[in-house]
Amino acid sequence: MGGSASLIPRDLLGEYQELTFLSKQEILLAYKRFSELLPKDERENGWSARVPKSQILTLPELRANPFQHRICRVFSTSDTRDDSMSFEDFLDMLSVFSDSATSDIKSHYAFRIFDFDEDGTLDRKDLEQLVNCLTGQGEESRLSSEEMEQLIQNILEESDIDKDGTINLSEFQHVVSRSPDFASSFKIVL
Amino acid sequence: MSQPPSITLSVPEGSESDGQEPSPDNERALHTSFHQLILEQSSLIEAGLELELQERSRESPAYLAVPDARAVAWPEPGQSEEHPSYSPATLQILASMPSRTIGHSLGAIISQYCNRTARLRRQSVRPPLQQLCRTARPTLRQYDLETDPASATLEEKWRQLVKELLSLPPSQRSHVLLTMPLHLEEKRNLRRKVSGQRVTLRQHTHHWAPFSSCAWSKFCIVLGCRGLWYRLLSLLRAARPWHYALKQIGGRFGSSVLSYFLFLKTLLMLNFLSFFILLAFVVVPQAVHPPASVSPPPFTGLELLTGGGHFTHSLLYYGYYSNITLNDPCSSSPKGSVCPLAHPPLPYNLPLAYLFSIGVSFLVTCILLVYSVSRSFRESVRSSTEELAIKVFCTWDFKVIQRRSVKLQCENICTLLKELLVERRSRSHPQSCSQRLGHGLVMLLAWALALGSVSGSVLAVHFFLEHMHTVQQEQQAQDSGRWQQEAVLLVLPLVVSLLNALMPYLFNFLAMWEKQDSPVTQLYVAIIRNLILKTMVLILLCYQWLNRSVTCSTECWETCVGQDLYRFMVMDFIFTLLDTLFGELIWRLILEKKVKTKRRPEFDVARNVLELIYGQTLTWLGILYAPLLPAVQMLKLLLLFYIKKTSLMRNCQSPSKPWQASRMSTIFNTLLCFPSFLGAAAFLSYTIWTAHPSETCGPFRGLETIYESGKRWVLVLEKSNPNITWFAWVYQNLLENTSLLFFMSVALM
Numbered sequence: 001m002g003g004s005a006s007l008i009p010r011d012l013l014g015e016y017q018e019l020t021f022l023s024k025q026e027i028l029l030a031y032k033r034f035s036e037l038l039p040k041d042e043r044e045n046g047w048s049a050r051v052p053k054s055q056i057l058t059l060p061e062l063r064a065n066p067f068q069h070r071i072c073r074v075f076s077t078s079d080t081r082d083d084s085m086s087f088e089d090f091l092d093m094l095s096v097f098s099d100s101a102t103s104d105i106k107s108h109y110a111f112r113i114f115d116f117d118e119d120g121t122l123d124r125k126d127l128e129q130l131v132n133c134l135t136g137q138g139e140e141s142r143l144s145s146e147e148m149e150q151l152i153q154n155i156l157e158e159s160d161i162d163k164d165g166t167i168n169l170s171e172f173q174h175v176v177s178r179s180p181d182f183a184s185s186f187k188i189v190l
Numbered sequence: 191m192s193q194p195p196s197i198t199l200s201v202p203e204g205s206e207s208d209g210q211e212p213s214p215d216n217e218r219a220l221h222t223s224f225h226q227l228i229l230e231q232s233s234l235i236e237a238g239l240e241l242e243l244q245e246r247s248r249e250s251p252a253y254l255a256v257p258d259a260r261a262v263a264w265p266e267p268g269q270s271e272e273h274p275s276y277s278p279a280t281l282q283i284l285a286s287m288p289s290r291t292i293g294h295s296l297g298a299i300i301s302q303y304c305n306r307t308a309r310l311r312r313q314s315v316r317p318p319l320q321q322l323c324r325t326a327r328p329t330l331r332q333y334d335l336e337t338d339p340a341s342a343t344l345e346e347k348w349r350q351l352v353k354e355l356l357s358l359p360p361s362q363r364s365h366v367l368l369t370m371p372l373h374l375e376e377k378r379n380l381r382r383k384v385s386g387q388r389v390t391l392r393q394h395t396h397h398w399a400p401f402s403s404c405a406w407s408k409f410c411i412v413l414g415c416r417g418l419w420y421r422l423l424s425l426l427r428a429a430r431p432w433h434y435a436l437k438q439i440g441g442r443f444g445s446s447v448l449s450y451f452l453f454l455k456t457l458l459m460l461n462f463l464s465f466f467i468l469l470a471f472v473v474v475p476q477a478v479h480p481p482a483s484v485s486p487p488p489f490t491g492l493e494l495l496t497g498g499g500h501f502t503h504s505l506l507y508y509g510y511y512s513n514i515t516l517n518d519p520c521s522s523s524p525k526g527s528v529c530p531l532a533h534p535p536l537p538y539n540l541p542l543a544y545l546f547s548i549g550v551s552f553l554v555t556c557i558l559l560v561y562s563v564s565r566s567f568r569e570s571v572r573s574s575t576e577e578l579a580i581k582v583f584c585t586w587d588f589k590v591i592q593r594r595s596v597k598l599q600c601e602n603i604c605t606l607l608k609e610l611l612v613e614r615r616s617r618s619h620p621q622s623c624s625q626r627l628g629h630g631l632v633m634l635l636a637w638a639l640a641l642g643s644v645s646g647s648v649l650a651v652h653f654f655l656e657h658m659h660t661v662q663q664e665q666q667a668q669d670s671g672r673w674q675q676e677a678v679l680l681v682l683p684l685v686v687s688l689l690n691a692l693m694p695y696l697f698n699f700l701a702m703w704e705k706q707d708s709p710v711t712q713l714y715v716a717i718i719r720n721l722i723l724k725t726m727v728l729i730l731l732c733y734q735w736l737n738r739s740v741t742c743s744t745e746c747w748e749t750c751v752g753q754d755l756y757r758f759m760v761m762d763f764i765f766t767l768l769d770t771l772f773g774e775l776i777w778r779l780i781l782e783k784k785v786k787t788k789r790r791p792e793f794d795v796a797r798n799v800l801e802l803i804y805g806q807t808l809t810w811l812g813i814l815y816a817p818l819l820p821a822v823q824m825l826k827l828l829l830l831f832y833i834k835k836t837s838l839m840r841n842c843q844s845p846s847k848p849w850q851a852s853r854m855s856t857i858f859n860t861l862l863c864f865p866s867f868l869g870a871a872a873f874l875s876y877t878i879w880t881a882h883p884s885e886t887c888g889p890f891r892g893l894e895t896i897y898e899s900g901k902r903w904v905l906v907l908e909k910s911n912p913n914i915t916w917f918a919w920v921y922q923n924l925l926e927n928t929s930l931l932f933f934m935s936v937a938l939m
Contacts, residue, residue, distance in 0.1 A: 015378060015381065016374075018364060018367075018368070018381075019367060019368060019374060019377045019378065019381065020368075020374065021368070060591055061591050063591070063593070064591060064592065064593040064596040065588065065591070065596070066586075066596070066600070067586075077373050077375060088373070088374040088375055088378075089373070089374070091374055092373060092374045095374075097588065102369055104369065105369060105371055108371045109371065110583070114583070127582075130582065131582060131607070134582065134585070134586055134600065134603045134604075134607075135600055135601075135603055135604040135607070136597060136600030136601065136604065137600075138597075138600075141600055141601050141604040142604070143604065143607065143608065147607075147608065147611055150611055150614070150615075151578060151582070151607060151611060154578045154579075154611075154614065155578055155579045155582060158577050158578060158579040159579040172583070175577075175579050175580060175583060176580075176583055176584060178577075178580060179580045179583075179584040180852040180853075181445075181584055181585075181851055181852050182583070182584040184445065184851060184852070185445065185584060185585065185586060185587045185588060185589070185851075186584075186588055187588055187589055188588050188589065189437055189589065
């Protein structure tokens with residue numbers, strides 16, 4: 001890790017420390033893991049290179065996660081919408097999923113991850129896709145259509161405050177704030 | 191906690207002409223007007239989106255699959271060329287729809303944070319009450335006071351945000367920057383702009399007075415110290431013990447099994463604190479000045495098991511410690527005469543040190559436990575876990591990374607959701623009277639059986655104790671070999687550990703027969719039954735120990751009790767190992783080879799945590815009689831960590847029952863604090879206040895009670911230095927008044 005410390009300029013490291021919820025060791029570890037995803041010739045300039053999505057998804061922390069595509073889409077700042085991630089996007093992701101991130105930020109990004117059609121609200125289609133992600137891809141472990149209907153109805157009854165048939169960010173944050181387990185389960189540690 | 195939504199509304203002109211705005215007191219009217227507004231705007235959106243979709247389908251059918259409303263939500267200036275049919279005004283309205291853009295559009299985020307910083311700034315500078323107009327009341331429009339996002343472009347919004355950030359104090363500024371949900375690149379730009387402007391501002395301010403050399407060196411020292419402190423903190427954070435092991439466990443088994451290992455780590459830390467205090471103030475001074483005693487018998491391996499033999503007259507037990515003031519030059523001179531020495535070396539009153547270090551270690555443990563209980567209690571009280579929405583949004587554990595475990599987690603969530611849905615449906619069709627009666631009868635019978643078995647085991651232990659005493663007396667009369675005597679002493683811990691190991695399986699059978707509705711209740715019932723069993727057995731044993739002076743073979747009954755507790759701890763450890771071996775390894779082999787299923791045994795978290803609590807209670811009970819017992823417990827916990835982890839990885843599968851991590855950890859911390867620690871503290875206080883120490887051994891020999899040494903010290907203090915009578919008064923009233931202690935502990939909570 002000492003070697004990689006010299007590859008990030010010191011003031012940049014300090015800036016990253018100030019603007020994310022990560023500590024210095026976590027940032028250096030993230031840099032080490034990120035540069036391992038790059039091809040060998042690009043490794044010196046790791047903090048300005050972009051890693052394609054397929055490479056990011058080989059990380060063990062994201063490999064089996066059902067929300068991997070959404071996570072890459074939400075945190076990627078690529079202009080070409082190909083979900084490739086730069087080192088700063090990677091740090092963003094780790095910061096939001098870290099131990100010390102506030103519940104506010106976590107619920108903000110959780111909302112964006114669960115918003116599959118990216119329209120700014122969680123409507124019935126989003127909720128259906130979310131439940132399907134949660135219960136897995138196997139045929140036996142999916143809910144039947146009546147169960148899905150009942151589930152979505154119950155969810156909307158409990159969380160939709162303005163009764164417009166969708167859940168917006170404030171309603172989502174209100175629901176999530178009532179669960180003390182959210183912050184500890186919305187966590188990825190390198 | 192969620193912040194109140196700062197909604198950037200673009201209130202259309204027409205509503206103002208309708209008359210007065212709905213007063214915030216009239217909630218329903220406000221809600222309906224708000225609701226109407228949203229309905230109107232969302233119908234506008236749908237119309238807009240429909241048109242957009244039609245346009246899109248004309249342009250490129252490939253995009254139809256993913257309607258990209260993002261392009262609508264971001265009011266870039268260049269967008270008007272793409273959608274020539276929409277005026278910028280319409281685009282702006284669509285873009286700033288509250289339900290669509292909060293938390294998603296960049297512009298909305300910026301405006302939201304603009305308002306937030308403005309509110310922060312206003313909080314610090316509040317106008318005095320007299321200046322407020324009588325009719326001023328909070329309206330929805332006030333959210334729009336600083337910025338009017340409908341007309342501002344993105345550039346203007348950035349500038350506004352930078353201006354707001356500059357007006358905040360620096361600590362709040364960095365905190366606001368940190369908590370903004372923007373991309374890191376944008377945050378860096380913002381920070382550069384803010385700090386860049388700060389630099390220019392500084393150039394315009396007046397020059398600071400030149401530093402004097404004294405102030406400059408002080409400044410350098412402060413900076414150097416602070417740098418050193420930060421480096422130390424970062425070192426501490428980097429040296430996280432077991433970080434990778436815990437990540438492996440959490441990644442494969444989830445939060446429930448992880449909570450057991452975190453609990454183990456907490457116990458290790460508590461024991462380390464007690465051990466450190468006792469080591470520094472009691473063990474090391476005594477080790478440096480060993481008392482003149484008989485040479486101990488040679489060391490054989492059996493001492494590790496029985497705690498006797500070579501260990502009897504060693505630092506491990508109470509009996510070894512002397513009751514004199516160590517290093518005291520006047521110890522040889524008669525009482526009352528003046529000490530002739532000019533340079534007295536540091537005298538060290540060992541009995542006092544013994545008493546006080548035990549007291550301090552208990553106090554420190556108490557404070558830490560109460561603090562952790564209150565912290566986790568505060569968090570878990572908020573949860574209302576019957577809500578499906580919470581289950582769907584918050585149950586996915588992102589820490590689980592292994593493919594197999596992820597699949598299992600999916601199955602668990604599916605089962606959980608199906609169960610909850612079935613429960614919801616059955617709630618609308620409640621059970622008939624006869625079914626409920628039958629179920630209640632079964633429950634009553636199961637509880638009667640459980641309590642009956644507990645009392646049966648307690649009685650069995652009691653009669654076994656009596657039997658052991660008679661056997662011991664016979665052996666003493668016959669003067670049989672030393673090994674036989676020691677072996678007999680091991681039988682009681684064996685029987686107790688056997689009971690503690692086997693009874694939970696009986697309780698599991700009862701629970702299977704009972705068939706509770708929800709698995710959470712099942713878990714609570716199992717915990718309560720196990721707890722009752724362990725508590726009853728421990729109470730009986732404590733009573734027996736307090737009357738130990740009658741039955742101990744040697745003259746030093748405290749060492750006897752210490753040895754007993756040591757044996758109990760060792761036996762508990764051996765049985766935990768055996769339980770891991772048979773319950774996990776052999777059971778897995780049986781399942782694989784004989785029954786030929788893929789299912790492996792599950793790690794029963796509740797039972798294992800209760801075993802840890804039991805072991806810790808034994809340590810706390812025995813700390814007075816064997817000061818090195820925390821070290822033994824630490825060694826035990828270390829070995830247990832690695833053994834349990836290895837067995838877990840090889841033999842077990844993830845749990846299939848739902849687990850509310852925070853509530854469970856609260857329950858375990860509470861159980862550690864209340865029956866366990868409080869019971870041990872009560873036992874300790876009773877011993878100190880009333881038990882009669884033995885005449886020939888230990889630091890309190892010859893006194894009426896252990897507490898008397900403290901009283902004598904206070905009297906000596908009063909005599910030597912009359913100025914500190916207030917301290918003596920405080921000491922007397924504080925410690926002797928037990929009701930005061932009780933109120934203090936309640937207030938701590």
